[in-house]
Amino acid sequence: xxxxxxxxxxxxxxxxxxxxxxxxxxxxxxxxxxxxxxxxxxxxxxxxxxxxxxxxxxxxxxxxxxxxxxxxxxxxxxxxxxxxxxxxxxxxxxxxxxxxxxxxxxxxxxxxxxxxxxxxxxxxxxxxxxxxxxxxxxxxxxxxxxxxxxxxxxxxxxxxxxxxxxxxxxxxxxxxxxxxxxxxxxxxxxxxxxxxxxxxxxxxxxxxxxxxxxxxxxxxxxxxxxxxxxxxxxxxxxxxxxxxxxxxxxxxxxxxxxxxx
Numbered sequence: 001x002x003x004x005x006x007x008x009x010x011x012x013x014x015x016x017x018x019x020x021x022x023x024x025x026x027x028x029x030x031x032x033x034x035x036x037x038x039x040x041x042x043x044x045x046x047x048x049x050x051x052x053x054x055x056x057x058x059x060x061x062x063x064x065x066x067x068x069x070x071x072x073x074x075x076x077x078x079x080x081x082x083x084x085x086x087x088x089x090x091x092x093x094x095x096x097x098x099x100x101x102x103x104x105x106x107x108x109x110x111x112x113x114x115x116x117x118x119x120x121x122x123x124x125x126x127x128x129x130x131x132x133x134x135x136x137x138x139x140x141x142x143x144x145x146x147x148x149x150x151x152x153x154x155x156x157x158x159x160x161x162x163x164x165x166x167x168x169x170x171x172x173x174x175x176x177x178x179x180x181x182x183x184x185x186x187x188x189x190x191x192x193x194x195x196x197x198x199x200x201x202x203x204x205x206x207x208x209x210x211x212x213x214x215x216x217x218x219x220x221x222x223x224x225x226x227x228x229x230x231x232x233x234x235x236x237x238x239x240x241x242x243x244x245x246x247x248x249x250x251x252x253x254x255x256x257x258x259x260x261x
Contacts, residue, residue, distance in 0.1 A: 004120035005087050007077040008188060014111035021071045024109055025059050029246030032056040051089050053080040057127045058249040060241035067239045074241055078127045118178035118188055123160035136251040137192030140241040145187050146234025152179045152187050155231035166220045171197030
């Protein structure tokens with residue numbers, strides 16, 4: 001089985017206009033639903049590459065109160081077929097630098113966008129399998145961590161073996177364990193959970209710190225923080241994502257507002 005190749009993109013909107021993330025996510029989920037019936041990829045004027053193999057699995061509104069810049073959207077893409085599938089199709093649009101590459105229906109809507117290619121590691125579920133299962137969560141935990149050069153795979157092995165069982169006891173399900181490709185210092189993990197599970201985990205950690213005597217403490221949460229520092233070499237942050245209606249990982253996957261073209 002070939003390695004799963006994915007893409008995460010973080011999009012900022014400035015000046016601070018709360019309608020822009022809505023317009024962007026509505027537009028994006030709308031046109032990708034149309035791509036589900038395509039038989040072959042196509043480079044179109046104004047919409048760039050259209051392909052069912054470049055699958056918008058997750059479209060999220062970033063929960064700003066958890067540490068994201070406001071306002072931000074995050075998208076998670078599955079390159080079906082890996083390197084030789086969706087990834088090749090995305091790269092093909094740069095072959096010859098076709099003029100259509102520079103045209104977009106959403107010009108001036110986004111302020112900036114930061115894309116990172118992701119490679120799945122052992123223990124990371126295939127996003128296509130989660131979609132086929134119909135899995136969706138009300139919230140997703142998004143982790144980005146800077147690790148020592150060359151330590152990405154070791155860190156993710158430790159996450160799979162040591163952290164995932166602890167989070168599972170708190171209702172958190174792994175959605176993706178990823179090495180950020182074309183560098184050797186960054187990892188991304190994604191977990192699905194309910195709001196109640198998110199709150200319960202925070203209180204269990206507080207209790208382990210001696211800051212909450214009304215719930216049961218889980219000292220393993222603090223043990224993991226100490227263990228993680230063996231691999232980390234820079235910023236580590238977890239933030240929350242709310243799935244946008246119309247994306248595959250949303251409980252409201254088919255109730256998105258109609259797209260406007």
